[in-house]
Amino acid sequence: MRAVPALLLRNVSLWTPVDEGSARAGRAQGELFHARRGALFCRDGVISAAGEEADVVRALGGRRGGGSAAVEELDCGGRCLIPGFVDPHTHLCFAGSREAEFLQRLQGAEYLQILERGGGILSTVRAVRAASIEELYTQTRERALTCLRHGTTRMEIKSGYGLDTRTELKQLEVIRKIGAETPLAVSATFLGAHAVPEEYRGDAEGYVELLVTEMIPAVRSSGLAVFCDVFCEAGVFTVEQSRRILAAGAAAGMAAKLHADEVHDTGGARLAAELGAVSADHLRAAAEENLRALAAAGVVGVVLPATTYSLRKTHAPARRMVELGLPVAIATDCNPGSSFTQSMPFVLGLAVLELGLSPAEALTAATLNAAYAMGAAERGGSLTAGKDADFILLDGETPGCLAYKAGVPPISGVYRRGIRVAGGEVRG
Numbered sequence: 502m503r504a505v506p507a508l509l510l511r512n513v514s515l516w517t518p519v520d521e522g523s524a525r526a527g528r529a530q531g532e533l534f535h536a537r538r539g540a541l542f543c544r545d546g547v548i549s550a551a552g553e554e555a556d557v558v559r560a561l562g563g564r565r566g567g568g569s570a571a572v573e574e575l576d577c578g579g580r581c582l583i584p585g586f587v588d589p590h591t592h593l594c595f596a597g598s599r600e601a602e603f604l605q606r607l608q609g610a611e612y613l614q615i616l617e618r619g620g621g622i623l624s625t626v627r628a629v630r631a632a633s634i635e636e637l638y639t640q641t642r643e644r645a646l647t648c649l650r651h652g653t654t655r656m657e658i659k660s661g662y663g664l665d666t667r668t669e670l671k672q673l674e675v676i677r678k679i680g681a682e683t684p685l686a687v688s689a690t691f692l693g694a695h696a697v698p699e700e701y702r703g704d705a706e707g708y709v710e711l712l713v714t715e716m717i718p719a720v721r722s723s724g725l726a727v728f729c730d731v732f733c734e735a736g737v738f739t740v741e742q743s744r745r746i747l748a749a750g751a752a753a754g755m756a757a758k759l760h761a762d763e764v765h766d767t768g769g770a771r772l773a774a775e776l777g778a779v780s781a782d783h784l785r786a787a788a789e790e791n792l793r794a795l796a797a798a799g800v801v802g803v804v805l806p807a808t809t810y811s812l813r814k815t816h817a818p819a820r821r822m823v824e825l826g827l828p829v830a831i832a833t834d835c836n837p838g839s840s841f842t843q844s845m846p847f848v849l850g851l852a853v854l855e856l857g858l859s860p861a862e863a864l865t866a867a868t869l870n871a872a873y874a875m876g877a878a879e880r881g882g883s884l885t886a887g888k889d890a891d892f893i894l895l896d897g898e899t900p901g902c903l904a905y906k907a908g909v910p911p912i913s914g915v916y917r918r919g920i921r922v923a924g925g926e927v928r929g
């Protein structure tokens with residue numbers, strides 16, 4: 502990434518969750534720091550100071566304009582400044598389309614039925630296996646840049662459409678390249694246990710054996726994944742199989758994430774709590790005692806409202822999770838089957854209007870708690886000195902404008918490490 506001059510944004514209404522070393526839970530999830538007349542100063546891609554404009558300017562003191570690089574100043578005309586969105590659960594790396602399946606679903610076909618017929622995930626697996634690495638990269642890059650235009654500056658991307666060693670590594674290599682060659686900060690998750698591939702139909706145990714003895718060691722040698730994830734669900738992987746896969750992942754240096762209790766309560770959330778996973782995701786069918794166990798274990802609950810919206814299912818009980826003290830994050834779950842959106846503003850709007858989070862709780866869910874849900878809070882998720890200068894300028898009076906102005910994100914600038922990477926011209 503090219504060198505960044507020092508940048509001072511003045512006259513902003515600055516809103517950010519406060520990072521006190523853990524994800525924000527309960528009442529704290531809805532508490533934001535707000536500077537009515539705020540400013541942010543960054544240098545070399547890192548935030549030096551953020552807060553009330555008078556304090557930031559005073560802290561700058563003689564450093565402004567002095568030294569080797571001049572300071573670029575921008576009067577933002579009172580626009581909102583918020584942290585860049587963090588999207589902690591995506592399946593962005595895929596090929597092919599499942600629009601026809603979407604139309605089938607509109608006519609009443611159930612997701613698990615489609616899966617049993619060899620459709621769903623398995624049709625994407627065939628497309629990803631057939632795609633060259635260049636084709637897969639080009640398609641994934643296009644989607645990633647759309648995320649960026651919608652304010653996402655940091656994201657997790659999962660493998661899981663290869664389901665064989667060679668193709669899973671191909672996906673992980675594409676994901677690495679997205680992080681290296683686009684402005685986005687990217688963390689990779691190995692999701693070889695996304696489904697049982699066709700060649701192991703009826704033999705999930707055999708596939709688990711392959712995962713543990715061949716695929717996970719190969720991923721470890723490649724050094725391409727930070728997390729290991731499992732789709733723990735009735736008809737996919739059992740809790741026992743999930744435990745075995747995640748143990749092998751942990752032994753290979755990959756922290757656990759889990760697709761837990763999306764359709765049925767099979768004990769996935771309980772397993773995530775037992776393992777101290779980084780996150781437990783979906784959770785719409787999780788029992789309340791297991792949500793409490795997640796909270797006690799310090800696991801972040803990731804809810805995926807665009808998925809439940811697209812599948813026309815009841816949403817995860819995010820409001821209740823906040824009441825139970827479970828830190829809630831939100832993510833797009835961008836994938837070709839059940840949630841084809843790259844837009845965190847859309848997901849945030851659903852979180853407010855459908856799940857009953859306040860705009861402040863939803864902003865925390867889309868930034869700081871999302872960063873904790875992907876082990877990246879050291880660098881992102883809040884406007885805190887020392888973190889990457891990743892932020893968004895909004896045309897609105899409060900972060901609530903993201904839910905208020907539905908469908909057309911009121912984003913006038915997206916910055917990653919202090920560089921404007923998307924958004925229109927800002928005039929004072």
Ligand SMILES: [Zn+2]
Binds near residue numbers: 590592760834
């Ligand atoms: Zn997922």
